[in-house]
Amino acid sequence: MTMLFHRTLLRLPMLLGMCALGVVFATPLLFMFAASFKHDDAIFANLASWTSYVPDAGWSLANYTAIFERSNLPLFLLNSTIIAALVVVGGILVNSMLAFSLSRMRWRGRGAVLSVVVAMMVIPFEVIAIPLLSLVARLPWPGFEAGVLTWQMGWFNSLHVQIIPFLANAFCVFLFYQFFRDIPPELDEAAKMDGAGPWALFFRIILPNSGPVIATAAIVLFIAAWNQYLWPIMVVQGEAARPVQPGIQQFFGRSNSWGQIMAYASVVTLPVLAVFLAFQRQFVASVAGSGIKG
């Protein structure tokens, strides 16, 4: 009994520390959500009081209806959803296939390719952005005009320019590679007895047994695609192909209503927060795992 009492007493400062830090870390986001339901005057009314962090008496959805009516937010949300969905699906496919060939197949140059993939993990996108810009300016894209195939020069102002360069992802290849390496070879043997070739082995045996790593890769790819900012401001000028992050930056520059800005920010943030909360366990494991290679 006294032991338990002592332990609780020792833990108390820690618990207080956790709470204090929790307040620091949660405040900006709580404030964002609370302010999104308030009238602009009410946001500034009592910033130093706890009522800043709850949608109090005068709360309404006015900011939300305003941003959906007065901006192209629905279009931007649709663009980001398409981009993120295709990056996730395509990315899982091409990266897991490369990882499969690296971990399960024998071919010359395999070791060299693996080292290059590992080395590519440290290249930040910012390094590639400018030369990639000049590259996509020169790439052709097929189009049809009156039933005739035509080649259009340059990939600007499109969704594909925001999808295709991000499908291959060195970190995802590495995640899949580590996971596939640890799948027991008995599974391969069994498939082999049934006369399965590499394609059947991959799609019928390996992939269906890779739930956790697929979820991890999906989350990593989704969050990266949804939060893209630098690349779309470089390659998308008009609004037709604009995704949400440049959308909110532009709205932030033009609007003088903090309530609407916070509503916009909440709408842009909710999908990623939802994905994060839903797949918390896998996500934590994937981030934690990224440090092991160190």
Next chain:
Amino acid sequence: MKTILGRDHPLAVSGFAGPALILFGVFVLLPLLLAAAATFTNHRLVSPEPTRYIGLDNYTRLLALQVTTVAPLRDAAGDLQRDEEGLRYPTWRQVRQARPELAGYRPAWQFELGERRVVLAATDPLFYRSLINTFLFALLVLPLQCGVALGLALLVNQRMAGRIFFRTVYFAPVVTSMVVASIVWSFMLNTDRGLVNELLRALTGNPDAGPDWLGESSHALLAIAIMSAWQGAGFQMLVFLAGLQSISSELYEAATLMGANAWQRFVHVTLPGLRNTIVFVLVSTMLMAFGLFTQVDVMTSGGPLDSTTTVVYHAVRSGFRQQDIGYGSTITVVFFGIVLLVSLLQRVLLAKGANK
């Protein structure tokens, strides 16, 4: 018996490895090669002029640096002139007129050394300014973010009710996009009505307390560093957590039996056990710091007085906004060199640990 996967058919191998390798080749390696080639040209994104080979012009324009000393002004009697700020110096225009070799150079950085002023003059002073800013930012954010992350990891590593909840709270900013984080913090850092200054005033009781965070060149980089640490610490926390959990509990038990207190256990068991994790976290935070762009673009646009212009921001301004691909690529290549040096540093640090 030869297994199916014993020596695979080249067609099957290329079927699996091909798509991702082609994508890597076209969208990662080819741009790097193109960048290296573009640094020797005057290539522009949209230009009526044909692209021309210009040798090392981009590099000299970017890197040219002259260190020069300027003597203070003297009056007719030969005495040093002073004003309320101290010694008086000739303007840069006067200096440049006196020394023709400084044509095209502008001061990037200057400091007083005794009764002289040392000026670092460059043909692109903004590049050196952005390089200094980038290192300053790394210097601010590295201890801040890594220290907070280690503290958070130690806290959530305790066997305590609610630790999953707190872990989630600390991690939530990581999934919030940098644009949204920058916008919310722009509001919180507002001079007159922002949350941070309101709290500072409430705590100090001084109604005038609180700086103009994003409007003063002495505070803007610090404000961005604090905000970046808030956004990114949760990620490093999880990496530290994985490192902590890989340390054997027997080591702690042994240390306790030998009479080590909590602090001694931290210094002699936890820190050595985290060695590789610490190297990884430091290096990845450094790489993130060198890539600083979004916060600057959203919160300050490089200002005030270029105090938040970073290498990547400068590259994007030259390569994209001014459409000067050749020059932007040159900045990119120099930046890539820095990134390679940082990852080399990681190798050296890890190798040293392995030799011990």
